[in-house]
Amino acid sequence: MVSDAESAPVSAKPPVTLREVAAAAGVSVATASKALNGQGRMTAETRERIRETARRLGFRPNSLAQSLLRKRSFTVGLLTNDTYGRFSLPLMAGVSDALVDKGVSVFLCNVEDDQRLGQLHVEAMLDKRVDGIVATGKRIDRHLPVDLSNLRIPVVYAFTQPDPGAVGLVSDDAGGARLAVEQFLRLGRRRIAHVSGPASFAVVHARAGAYRDVLTENGLPAAEPLLGAWSEGWGHDAVAKLFGKAGREGWPDAVFCGNDQIARGVIDALRERGISVPEDVGVIGFDNWEIVAEATRPPLTSIDMNLASLGREAGLALLSLVDGQPAAPGIRKLPCRLVVRQSCGSPPQ
Amino acid sequence: MVSDAESAPVSAKPPVTLREVAAAAGVSVATASKALNGQGRMTAETRERIRETARRLGFRPNSLAQSLLRKRSFTVGLLTNDTYGRFSLPLMAGVSDALVDKGVSVFLCNVEDDQRLGQLHVEAMLDKRVDGIVATGKRIDRHLPVDLSNLRIPVVYAFTQPDPGAVGLVSDDAGGARLAVEQFLRLGRRRIAHVSGPASFAVVHARAGAYRDVLTENGLPAAEPLLGAWSEGWGHDAVAKLFGKAGREGWPDAVFCGNDQIARGVIDALRERGISVPEDVGVIGFDNWEIVAEATRPPLTSIDMNLASLGREAGLALLSLVDGQPAAPGIRKLPCRLVVRQSCGSPPQ
């Protein structure tokens, strides 16, 4: 049987305060504070004695008291509406990583697509005196269900539609698409098709536009992009459209897909038709969703949006805003990265 | 050109304080505080006047000052080492959802598998005086790279290995496996195979154990589970082992898979062999990872671990611990749920 003392509420003795350190070192709290912060003037010996005492007692300053005084809480809010998505998690981790080293902690605020929840979270943030807010979403071209426009604290938008005049960071989708198409060209592919998601997504147009641009810049014909859903199923169907017509010579020798799921569907459908990847047809996806990209056969070459970096940049941008550094408003696009696996073939020797 | 005044640091006027409300209403701060909190005694008219003033001025109490006084910060820390995983996100959202309604905010702490990062985050939490910590992971049978055992604040473990004597919440893997196998039995399947992940995972044994139990309870032979990787590739290979031998009558008529990726591999491999799902063979997965389960053909019946609920329960458990309610230490298992799609067939009429 465990004694009462042991099973009692976890709360042991309260944390040691600066006052106690000061008393133990035989100085005033003012002196103790200055000693620990490297401020004020005192003998090196006094300073060291206080520091040693603090160390011995395990003193850690109460962040709440500090925040109250400094008007700086060293916390920021992270708003997201992407609960299950694979986009927000790396992004969130990036923000958190960039900030933890600076002593800044991140409040996680999942607002779904619920106005009420958004309001609730934003008010909680403001009450807790966050120094700033990072707003992220699952779509670059949609707003979160909250109004952050008159907030008195800085806001940075990452991977979501920013308010006018605000700072926004997004991936450079057009640049990413260029990487893919240019890779195909470098590999000697010439009849490059594009299969993407619904026309209602801005990224679909950004990527399709770049696809067209690269091809025309190189004097090649750009087929009309095939738009559908973000699903494997649509990848299958698109293959039927592209490779259905008789006459092998009309077939594409490369397919640039709007995301990895479509690419997966395309590759599976091609295999079912006996068309081999990458020998007959090269395939490149988008998102570099590793768990999908690595499970396709062959493993999928894809465009990575560098979401963790995007998150880090967003965190740092917010921090400099908090520090009062003016930042140019507008949308900043961060480059994507080509991750080569085996679905697009090797360069001609 | 935007004027300097407009592009100046976002920080407008500071938030309105209780003192200002009191002054505007012509009372003392003490009275104002009591009016807003429903404490103390005063005329209904005074109370209402103060409330109205506060409303008009947009007063919101400074949470930092409240926390300092009440010794309760209304924040908790959420530790995770699952940055890219699909497990932690629903779990985290569940924790956050359960707590936001109670005015409690959640610090997101991504510790990867890095001791230093863990230490850093835990110290930041303690400095910020979190009321408690929820520790989550990507594996039920592994510890986070941090020591939370002597922390002076309550800790709840969710989907990760708890410290001895602590409160832990995990999914009931054995129960989930029972659901799957019993569903097969209900559908008239009798030769049920089990393909799962690496033997180094505790859940593999929990699920395999339940698989065996259900079959022997029903007087049926339990084949030795096939253990491999958590991948589609292993699903493929397992089908080769199960259906490679000649003699159709030795083949299973159902495969219970340790996760959805294996199940996906199994289904694809069966289709390639011309074995139809669910007519010839039923398949059930585990995790109910919707994006995979819905993309398989046919869509995959799977076991859902109810991670959002698990997160909610963890949040509430932590809260009651924070409130001083003693909780029975030990591991509590929360039930799984069978999500029926089309890969396991319909019940015999």
Add this chain to the structure above:
DNA sequence: CCGCTTTGAGAAAACCTTTTCCCAAATGGT
């Protein structure tokens, strides 16, 4: 030995809210 500057350290205000205690006025009972 005297006035001036430097040095070392403490007192107190400030941050914002809550809560306890206190006091004056009003009310009620006789």
Add this chain to the structure above:
DNA sequence: ACCATTTGGGAAAAGGTTTTCTCAAAGCGG
């Protein structure tokens, strides 16, 4: 009219830290 109680509201301390101001002692030039 007097005492006891209730009512309405304020003063002040508390919570933990930082920072400004103050002040005594010591050092120093003449």
